[in-house]
Amino acid sequence: MTLEEHFGFTQPPFPRVAPESALLRHQGLEEVLARLRFAMDRDTIAVLFADSGCGKSTALSLFARSLDAASHQLVTLSLTTLGPFGLLASISVALGLRPRRFKGETAAALLGHLRSLPKRTVLLIDEAHLLPDASLEDLRLLTADDFDRKSPFALILAGQPLLRDRLAEPAHWALSQRVGVRIRLRPLTEAEVAAFLDRHLKAAGAKKPLFDPAAVAAIFQHSRGIPRLVQNIALASALAAMAAGAKTIDQAKVQQAVVDMEDL
Numbered sequence: 668m669t670l671e672e673h674f675g676f677t678q679p680p681f682p683r684v685a686p687e688s689a690l691l692r693h694q695g696l697e698e699v700l701a702r703l704r705f706a707m708d709r710d711t712i713a714v715l716f717a718d719s720g721c722g723k724s725t726a727l728s729l730f731a732r733s734l735d736a737a738s739h740q741l742v743t744l745s746l747t748t749l750g751p752f753g754l755l756a757s758i759s760v761a762l763g764l765r766p767r768r769f770k771g772e773t774a775a776a777l778l779g780h781l782r783s784l785p786k787r788t789v790l791l792i793d794e795a796h797l798l799p800d801a802s803l804e805d806l807r808l809l810t811a812d813d814f815d816r817k818s819p820f821a822l823i824l825a826g827q828p829l830l831r832d833r834l835a836e837p838a839h840w841a842l843s844q845r846v847g848v849r850i851r852l853r854p855l856t857e858a859e860v861a862a863f864l865d866r867h868l869k870a871a872g873a874k875k876p877l878f879d880p881a882a883v884a885a886i887f888q889h890s891r892g893i894p895r896l897v898q899n900i901a902l903a904s905a906l907a908a909m910a911a912g913a914k915t916i917d918q919a920k921v922q923q924a925v926v927d928m929e930d931l
Contacts, residue, residue, distance in 0.1 A: 710821065
């Protein structure tokens with residue numbers, strides 16, 4: 668028997684990629700989007716920090732979709748372990764350019780192309796905490812082109828809290844000083860976890876609540892409000908309830924699910 672058959676869902680619950688109907692636009696998420704838009708309006712570098720699983724990719728995706736395609740061109744990169752030449756080459760290829768033989772030539776061609784575009788280019792680099800030191804420095808130099816009057820592109824760096832520590836290192840003070848907006852996407856509160864679960868269940872076709880209040884509190888405790896962990900624990904709890912023939916999920920089912928997950 669499937670979860671859909673047992674609980675009467677019309678869609679698989681808690682999918683890895685949640686549909687729009689399951690997305691909870693909580694206060695923290697809306698604040699991140701507002702501050703990213705503020706950074707674009709002020710033409711300043713934005714840095715987004717978030718613990719793994721807190722919804723950073725979701726926030727960046729929503730922001731990307733909110734950009735006006737008539738006036739912005741988005742370039743996204745997440746393969747950030749590349750050295751400086753590899754990073755410049757990846758940006759160039761994403762913009763339809765052919766990398767030159769030498770890094771300096773590639774950078775010059777890239778800057779010239781960016782300044783000739785009718786649209787404002789937005790460079791969004793995810794997993795930026797993994798960027799080598801030299802790549803971070805090259806990004807600073809690119810944004811400081813034209814005697815530091817106006818950056819040829821808008822830059823958003825997103826990554827885990829290690830990125831904050833990297834920018835605080837003396838080697839990156841010059842880049843850190845150019846960051847005008849720093850944003851932290853925090854985990855969900857207990858009330859937001861309850862709303863998150865309810866949103867997902869309704870998107871799956873649930874007709875009534877599945878988790879009792881004590882179960883929601885237990886999920887919040889064990890997940891620490893991190894959305895990805897909330898989903899994982901909720902799904903494991905539903906499987907435990909189905910195995911026991913239960914139609915609702917109590918605290919005991921959540922505790923059992925957590926133990927089972929720790930044993931894997």
